[in-house]
Structures are given as C-alpha cells and as structure tokens.
Amino acid sequence: MNRMRNYLFAACKYWLTVIFMAVFALYLTGNALAKPIYQSHTSLQQVIKTYLQDNYADKYELSLKFGRLDKRLRLKKCTTELQVFTTSNKEPVGPTSIGVRCENPGWRVRVPVHVHAYTDVLVAKHPIPRGEMITQSHLSFVRHDVGRYHAGVFTDINSLLGMIAKRPIRNTAVITARMVKPRLLVSRGEMITIIAEGNGLKIRTSGKALMDGHRGQVISVKNTRSGRKLSGEVVARSTVRVKM
Numbered sequence: 001m002n003r004m005r006n007y008l009f010a011a012c013k014y015w016l017t018v019i020f021m022a023v024f025a026l027y028l029t030g031n032a033l034a035k036p037i038y039q040s041h042t043s044l045q046q047v048i049k050t051y052l053q054d055n056y057a058d059k060y061e062l063s064l065k066f067g068r069l070d071k072r073l074r075l076k077k078c079t080t081e082l083q084v085f086t087t088s089n090k091e092p093v094g095p096t097s098i099g100v101r102c103e104n105p106g107w108r109v110r111v112p113v114h115v116h117a118y119t120d121v122l123v124a125k126h127p128i129p130r131g132e133m134i135t136q137s138h139l140s141f142v143r144h145d146v147g148r149y150h151a152g153v154f155t156d157i158n159s160l161l162g163m164i165a166k167r168p169i170r171n172t173a174v175i176t177a178r179m180v181k182p183r184l185l186v187s188r189g190e191m192i193t194i195i196a197e198g199n200g201l202k203i204r205t206s207g208k209a210l211m212d213g214h215r216g217q218v219i220s221v222k223n224t225r226s227g228r229k230l231s232g233e234v235v236a237r238s239t240v241r242v243k244m
Contacts, residue, residue, distance in 0.1 A: 037077040041069050044082070044100045044111050051084040051098070052115065056091070060117035060146070067112030075109060078102035093117040094147030116145050121153040121174055122160055128169040133183055134160055144174055151176035162215075182214030185237050194221060194232065198244030207240065 045066050052062055085099040085108075086092055093115045101108035120141040128138050139157060146153050154160045154175055163180040173179075186192055186209045194207040206224050213219035213234040221240050222229050232242035 039075040039077050039102070041073070044069075044109065045113075047082045047100060048084055048098050048111055048113060052092070056117065060093070060119050063116040063118070065114040065116070067114070069109075069111065073109070075102070075107050076105045078104070078107075080104045091117075094150070115147055117147050118143055118145050119155060121146060121149075121155055122157060124169045124171055124173050124175060127171050128165045130165050130168050132165050134163045134165065134175075134180065136161060139175075142172070142174075149174055149176050151178040153177075182217075184212050184214055185234050186211075186213040186219065186240065188212050190238060191224075192221060192238045192240055194223060194230070195235070195239065195241045196244050197241060201244070209240070213240070 048066075049064060052064065056062060080103045083101050083103075085101060087099065092098055094117075095112075095114045097110040097112045099108055099110050121144050122139050123142045123144075125138055125140045128134065132138075136157065139160065144153070154177075160175065160180065162183050164183050166179055166181050169175060169179055188209055188211055190209050192207050192209050194205050196203040196205065207230075208222045208224055209219065210222055210229070211219040215234055215236075217234050218231055219234060219240065220229060221232055221242070230242050232240035235241045
C-alpha cells in the first residue's frame, strides 16, 4: 500500500514538473514573439558606407566617421531593402547627414557622418597676383580632402586655365571657385564680329556688344548694319556667334 502511494506521489510530481516546464517555456516563447525586433544602428551605417563606396570610390579615396545616433532611437526591423537618400544635389562630402529609409514598416532617419574624400586638386605653385590670367605654369596637383573646401575645388586643369585671379592667391593655396573668375573676351560697348550661322551658311558682320561676356556666355549684341538686337554666344576674343 505504501509502495503504491509512493509510486503515485512520484508520478504526480513528475507530471507536475513536466507541465510546469512546458508552461514556463510557452511563457518565454510568447514574450520573445511579442517583443519587437529593432533595426541596429550599425546596419544603417553599413548601408551608407556601401552607397558611398559604390558611387564615389572611383573618384575619391574615402574615409568615414559616423556620428552617434540617440540610443533611444528604436526603429522596427525593416522587412524590405534599406534605401539611402540625399536631399541635396551636392556631393555628400565633409560634415553632412545621409538619409536611410524603409518601406515596410515605413520609417526614415538621417545619420550624421563626416565624409573625408581625398583626391588630387589644383594648388598655386607660387603666388598669383590679383588680375593675372592663370596658366599651367601657375599650377600643380596636391592631394587634399575636398570636403574641407565648400566653395568647390578644381581637379581638371583645363577648367582653370584662362581664368583670372579675383584676389591675390598665396603659394600652395588650394584654388577654389571663389578665388577666380572667367576671363572677359567681350567688353560692353566694344565693336565686335558677329558670326551668323544657319542652314549651312556662315555670315560675318560687324556689331556692338551690349554686355560683358566670357567664353560660352550668351550676351546681347547689336548688328550695326541693320540696327537689330540679337543674342549670341561668346566664342572668341571680340567674337559672338548668332544662330539664324
């Protein structure tokens, strides 16, 4: 009788233990399923790094330093591919922020990052006086982080040749767009040559410039023979091309 009682007690104890463990396991599983899974901040940085490498690594040597996101920022795990976006037409170099968005669930966030972008840029080989036309002898290439220069730098020597120094440029200075201006090929009020082109014809006539103009600029001119005002492109010294 005692043996039977002990057996029943042991069996009940065993099954109670099994049931308790099963209920506890279901409780833990339910909590895990109910707890939302968040997108890691590291994954946001990685997708930005991939975007920059894919789009700018052939132009610059890149080095990235990400700013910290608020630890309280919790974004639900994205079930679609993360997408990178920018809100400016400028290249994302220097201290900036780059956007990452998710379609499902819908959210977007901007990630602070300092993009160091190194390439060979044009610098002054020696001091350049104000008003001097820039030639190849003025220039040399030196590697710099272009993100430091918000005015824009020159990496193509042909885009800088013939420009005029707007102010004195010191030796070894990185030349930016604010330091130079296009050389005037036409001055307002001067007599010019107008080349009228169209339908396979090319006619030269005399005219008068009504505006200053540099190469490639469209200015107003006056045909001194007919008295007509026209618009044409500056193509050479004292020469404007007009399409008929």
